[in-house]
Amino acid sequence: MPKGKNQKFKLYRLAQIMLENTDEEHYITMPEIKEKLEEYEVTADRKSLYNDLKDLEKLGIEVEGEPVGNRYHYHVVERPFELPELKLLVDAIQSSKFITQKKTNTLIKKLEKLVSKYDAQKLQRQVYVSGRIKAMNESIYYTVDAIHNAISENRKIKFQYYQWNVKKEMELRHDGAWYHISPWGLSWDDENYYLVGYDSEAELIKHYRVDKMLHIKMSAEAREGKEYFKQLDMADYTKKSFGMFGGKEKTVKLLVDNRLAGVIIDRFGKDIIFIPADENHFTVNVDVHVSKQFLGWVFSLGEQVKILSPEEVVEQMQGEVKRLVEQYDSRVKV
Numbered sequence: 001m002p003k004g005k006n007q008k009f010k011l012y013r014l015a016q017i018m019l020e021n022t023d024e025e026h027y028i029t030m031p032e033i034k035e036k037l038e039e040y041e042v043t044a045d046r047k048s049l050y051n052d053l054k055d056l057e058k059l060g061i062e063v064e065g066e067p068v069g070n071r072y073h074y075h076v077v078e079r080p081f082e083l084p085e086l087k088l089l090v091d092a093i094q095s096s097k098f099i100t101q102k103k104t105n106t107l108i109k110k111l112e113k114l115v116s117k118y119d120a121q122k123l124q125r126q127v128y129v130s131g132r133i134k135a136m137n138e139s140i141y142y143t144v145d146a147i148h149n150a151i152s153e154n155r156k157i158k159f160q161y162y163q164w165n166v167k168k169e170m171e172l173r174h175d176g177a178w179y180h181i182s183p184w185g186l187s188w189d190d191e192n193y194y195l196v197g198y199d200s201e202a203e204l205i206k207h208y209r210v211d212k213m214l215h216i217k218m219s220a221e222a223r224e225g226k227e228y229f230k231q232l233d234m235a236d237y238t239k240k241s242f243g244m245f246g247g248k249e250k251t252v253k254l255l256v257d258n259r260l261a262g263v264i265i266d267r268f269g270k271d272i273i274f275i276p277a278d279e280n281h282f283t284v285n286v287d288v289h290v291s292k293q294f295l296g297w298v299f300s301l302g303e304q305v306k307i308l309s310p311e312e313v314v315e316q317m318q319g320e321v322k323r324l325v326e327q328y329d330s331r332v333k334v
Contacts, residue, residue: 013040014052015061018076023116027066027073076116083119086111090123098193098211100138139214140193146216147183147195156182156219157197162212172214181206182223184232198225205232250290252313255283257304283308295320 017036022028053063065072093107112120150157158178165171181197193210274282288294298305307317
């Protein structure tokens, strides 16, 4: 029997048809396969299609046939990702603040191609997150890629950094000066993506919001600061920084109401040691970068958390409470 038309595309189109039109709940018959192939101007006889379905296994696409009445129904058995896994990825993308809305839609469309057209509809989900504001910097993908390339090639990077002004305009910081940084890692904290790197001029480890970095370029200079990062636990660094705001690192002793044990564990992890203080309280020592953000976190927990030491942090807390009370009083009077 002479070969049909467009045979060199047949296996590709067959794979496309099976992946798009079948799953654990949706099947396709041999006549329907031939009909869909003809839509791509590919013709084939039944016998060759049986062999082609077996050949799909070599491409990692396992097809199973089940007898239903006097016909066989075929469907794809396994895929690289299960539907619940893809739903989880979609939820993570939709709820990620640092991914723009445009990139969110693009990514989800690509994920939909990994399942049948029926399951793709189940990925069209809506995750509602209170106060969700998506990033507006569309270049974040390429910035992250450039950072990874620089880390891989052991090079410094340079970039400009911006902030928003009161006119809601992007404004370059330091009059548009270039930041020269040795990149050592990326951290996702408080719904934002951060570059953690070494500033040779300041001789400090610093972090930068990736979505606020512009015009990133790889430098010819080798990275510096290796000795600092050998001693740095990136996860620990993030845990100690509240909202990734810096400050002097201190060991702070807290007196905590027993009812807030979960709050402390959520913030500092299960390995932290609780020492009973009385029937209703425990003390805990936490290593943190003492900043207004940390003090504000303690303040937000009210009388259920109290800083016991060191004395200088106790004084900082008292000063911050006084400032907040005065600020509140002035607004009430107005």
